[in-house]
Amino acid sequence: MTAIKHHIPDAMIAAYASGNLPHAFALVVATHVSICDECRAALGAHQAVGGVLLEHSDHVDVSKSMKSDLMAMLDAPVRPEPVYDARGVYPGPVMEALKGKAPRWKTLGMGVKQSILSATDSGSVRLLFIPAGQAVPDHSHNGLELTLVLQGSFSDETGRFGVGDVEIGDEALEHTPIADAGDACICLAATDAPLRFNALMPRLLQPFFRI
Template identity: 75%
Template sequence: MSGVITHHVPDALLAAYAAGNLSHAFSVVVASHVSMCPQCRAGLEAHRAVGGVLLEDTETVAVSSGLKDDILSMLDAPFIPEPVYERSGVYPGPVMQALKGRAPRWKTLGMGVRQDILSKDKSGSVRLLHIQPGQAVPDHGHNGMELTLVLQGSFSDETGQFGVGDLEIADEDLEHTPIADDGGACICLAATDARLRFNAIVPRLLQPVFRI
């Protein structure tokens, strides 16, 4: 791979992230890509600037005295900021934030693939994947959207090759078999908003155990 990021966050996703309308799982991936990609970072700032102008032009609406008192009482409550984590090795700051500063706790899925689930709830999940060179994630489709960001190494599938910083976006129309390229383990950050749709019987049987 050339080291140049060629697969970026689509404009619609950047706009949703800037507006705070993305789930936590997708937000971690988008924030991580933006931290690695000057082009998308500039695009995000443009969306934020537009949002600021829109807020300035929006007609103000009076609020009730009760709501005002509730907000002021919240401001009076003690505020304890969360720690802010910087990049560590191949892991961008947003990933370290999700890890809460710890090292990944890898759990084996078999076939040269390991994972660390960073968060999982009804809106989706985000996890780190560690794939040995030449190994594949079993052939699968999607019941929703999946974002996969490469942090180390590279992988290839039916749609092309993805290197460090590249973001693959998969939806219900894509069935693929991602394979880690030669030259070192591939580490990815992956987020989904629905369970994957595996084609082989063994991955389907193990799916509830691995929470994929």
């Protein structure tokens, strides 16, 4: 694997370490950390600091609603943890999200496919399969999007992203990702709001594709 050039921001790693990321983004972070030595070390540092703070924090009386709050937390999606093995192109956290099965691909047209791993009110995360040379329609964002490359690579107005790289898109980014020559590009993409497509046809199909 080539050297990873685009990493998870440190503030997001800190939020992941403290359990304050939505499940969709946490899955991308866990997957990136499982294959990136640099971000794995950063996560370890944040976890160590968090442990020290907990050890030296003052005693706080719990509220009367502690039991109900705890039960609600138990019902919430479990934060995915980095898992340091893989099956083919899929790192451990993705394998766990797939429950050991192959992705259930659904076509989006022009050879592009997706497999939705999770979709809730707080965000969605999916695998995207983009054939070499194929473009994702020009779009911007209503919120935050994390895109982690698992196979192949893609390029857009901001640069090239290879295996292990993460592109972070927000409301300021408008781009047209194009899969580079070679292997089809497979990405893990998480969003907390629908994308904003510029062309009419993608906008019409967007509710059916849930993207």
